[in-house]
Amino acid sequence: MKTQFNFNPKGPFNLSLTINSGQTSQPPWKEDSHHFQELVIVNGAPCLVKIGHEDSDPENRVNIMAESPEEISGKAIESKVRDIFGLDHDLDQLYDFLGEDPKLKPTIAFCQGLRIFKAHNPFECIISSISSANCSILRWTRSVNDIKRRWGDGYRFSSGDFYTFPSPTVLARAPEHDLEEMQRCEDNLPPDFVFDKNLQACGVGYRAKYIINASHMVQSEINLDKLARMKYEKAFDTILQLPGVGPKVADCILLYGLGMGEAFPVDVWIKRIIEYLYFPGEELKPQEVREFGMEHYGDWAGYVQLYLFHYARKSGLLESLKKK
DNA sequence: TTCCAGGTAGTCG
């Protein structure tokens, strides 16, 4: 099945900025000639989605070309795409909110059309976010793509091979490192066999055991369907139980995996930016920064975090806030 | 070569 259609986002949308802004929900989609593509699961069916958006288009249309071995309605595809790119978020309303705070107002011009880039599903976001902790964005991207290639379901399209993110069941069984993979193998392997189908071979380092244990836990004590129905505070406390999940990673999961816009993930940069803007000369604890963000920004906290970081990056503020 | 990157878990006072 192949289909093609257009629709409109609510307010401005910058597709490439949203995809390449380093949000740790899912790696950037594959780019080719102003379009981006990725394999998406729609109503349980694999679907290659190719998305395009011209900034110069006066009608502000999002263009979709989709391809699947199964029949999928355009409506269902649109709905999934709207969810992943936050296309129903009212950015004009966000800009009104940002405009009211002199500290936030400058972010608007730097981040026009930047939106929350959600994960395909909560589990992918949990593993993605755990993998991102204390890790460069470059290495993180490589790791997540390696995990997908090794354990995800692969599908071949004319534009290349694409992979789903593996299920908890599959990842829970993945070997932690070379040694474990070796021990599980038959011993009639060729002498030059390379052991690389294990988590540490994906570059996740010590996070490998977190990934395995978290995958076990979401199949037993932590129910992701229930999690999605919880209020923010309860959901936060619940996922803190997962190994490798502290306050920052928990907020990323709630924001990028479950769409809880009130989450305010505090990393070292956001901490420095908030201190610089609102508490010059003072030093706050990460927890205090988180409380400040949630109190002041309410339901827009997640977007404020996103906008502040990119504003700081583009304006050169980030560079000046580096630790000496 | 040495240092450090978009934190967390473990240990100690």
Place this chain on the structure above:
DNA sequence: CGACTACCTGGA
């Protein structure tokens, strides 16, 4: 509790 440190990895 609050402060302190080790931790995989790989690019600069």
